[in-house]
Amino acid sequence: LAKTTQPISMDSYEGQEVNITCSHNNIATNDYITWYQQFPSQGPRFIIQGYKTKVTNEVASLFIPADRKSSTLSLPRVSLSDTAVYYCLVVQTGANNLFFGTGTRLTVIP
């Protein structure tokens, strides 16, 4: 399984843009990068997925440089309700397992 490294925690004030960077040095050619969000006592929820360059949806943007060894999840103008744990996963084609590390605990401060 391709492992990822991301900061354990981050704090941000309401209204700011938050960028969470994930390192995945051993990503393979056919692997995709997926981010999930988890609130306390709930199951993780899919946020965004990408392969290269930039992907944007109504919730977030995902930036992936050309070498694909890292990725950055960008949350525009966070609110208190964005306080959660964010997991970066590398999804390997053919694998039957997703590796959820400890994620990044984002705390949004009023």
Add this chain to the structure above:
Amino acid sequence: DGGITQSPKYLFRKEGQNVTLSCEQNLNHDAMYWYRQDPGQGLRLIYYSQIVNDFQKGDIAEGYSVSREKKESFPLTVTSAQKNPTAFYLCASSLFPGAGTDTQYFGPGTRLTVL
């Protein structure tokens, strides 16, 4: 209203007892999964099933058992052989297991406490 349901939300068990956690999905997904999450930790895979009547062990299968008799259902039994069963249990399903673009949909979880 499509999704994954898990029941019960909270479960208490005495030591030495087996207990079964329910997971049902109406998303028509072939693949289903069971994860365990301990406080402050990520998710660890217990069992997964890619098709009815077939399932595979994950990373921490010891002390657990599953069945997959119907596409919609994937119950997990925590047996007395599981040494430290107190945890948050999450069930998930997905449409394209093994594909790089596969995403998993999770249920609300069951919190099991052994007294």
